[in-house]
Amino acid sequence: MSFRGEEDYIKQIFQLQCDNPSSAYVKTSELIQLTGHAAPSVNEMIKRLVSKGLLEYNRYVGVRLTSEGEHIAANIIKKHRLWETFLHDYLNYKWDEIHDEAEALEHITSDRLSEALYAFMAHPKTCPHGNPIEVSIDDQHDSEEILLINASTHHAYRIIRVKDTPDVLEYLDRIHLKPGTTIRINENDPFNEFIEIKNDDRTKTIGYRLAKSIVVKKLE
Amino acid sequence: MSFRGEEDYIKQIFQLQCDNPSSAYVKTSELIQLTGHAAPSVNEMIKRLVSKGLLEYNRYVGVRLTSEGEHIAANIIKKHRLWETFLHDYLNYKWDEIHDEAEALEHITSDRLSEALYAFMAHPKTCPHGNPIEVSIDDQHDSEEILLINASTHHAYRIIRVKDTPDVLEYLDRIHLKPGTTIRINENDPFNEFIEIKNDDRTKTIGYRLAKSIVVKKLE
């Protein structure tokens, strides 16, 4: 049986592995940071997951999901994003209000329910934040997709997905940027750490902190 | 904060109070029976709920919900039945498959989500088993509604609701009886403990065990 706590750890590890596919290992400190739990709690959980065969662990190096762990992670993430989509598209939730509900629903969703929801919504491709419903650790990196922070001046891009933290989402909502939106880079100023973009004939300035939360893809 | 275990106990106590409005108190033994937990577990939970002000307890007499306890119970039951309705009406679950999923979903459903679901389904009156979505301990007893076991020969009745245990539901499904169905009593034989009914021009025999799980209301 999988418990809520376990599943959240597995999910976080998966996300960290995806974010940084170069280094195969996720460091304990990253997990402490991301989960907000104390070091001994994280350590204890790592041992639990190792003993269940969901995790490999080398001390002072880090952890990595086993293929079973990966499978569980992808399954939960799918459930998470299905609920986000349902709440947003059918129950009129705003896109910054869906993550927390999904965070709880994902754990008590049977595979049966997951499939039924998926079919009910006619197999959506992505959640409202632009993240794919069906995930796999391998086919993660479409090399065309880059962080907005790395976009080049005078080129056009489409927003693919955005980081799903409430502050980011609320702000993006206010300035009318979302997955699918087309933008043009007027200027990328690494020294002053901002990017000036144009969309809807309006010019907007995006700081680097926010620009790291937006994934875009060059057009044509 | 309310936890899953607590909420299930509160709900069960509420149901027992409704089933038997004459005696105001629910005995510990009834709870042991219904929950399937060991006596000390039930005893411990009773004390927890008392200390939270959700329950009154007189030893060797039984327990009774406080008004706050009743309120919580009604709220969870509403969520339970909303999910049952959603699973049945929108996700094509059969009516004997919805209870267990709802049993888990009810606990992680915020009031916000509950209201959104309720509105999405256009404020249904009852769950697929015929139980009201909006519950209150007082307005429970429509005196016109009786158990099928007490129905009189040669009269017509409408099925109002049925007990939501999988075996009962599966059987009723096979013989095409559900809330809303109109039946006529050909014979009620207390000695042999069966009732012969007619619906859809077909005659069916219902044993008293099953007849206790069906609530009906006399027509005109």
Next chain:
DNA sequence: AATTATGATAAGGTTACCCTAATAAGGAGG
């Protein structure tokens, strides 16, 4: 090589639920 920073773990505590086995309290009948 010595110091400092970081990372890992041990020890002990908490809360929500669950359990078994043993004991105590009430009520009915002799």
Next chain:
DNA sequence: CCTCCTTATTAGGGTAACCTTATCATAATT
């Protein structure tokens, strides 16, 4: 009043997750 049975409760234990505090082990810096 005492015995028997039902019912209630105590005592003691377990697991999943969390915590704090203190003490290791290793890596990095000086």
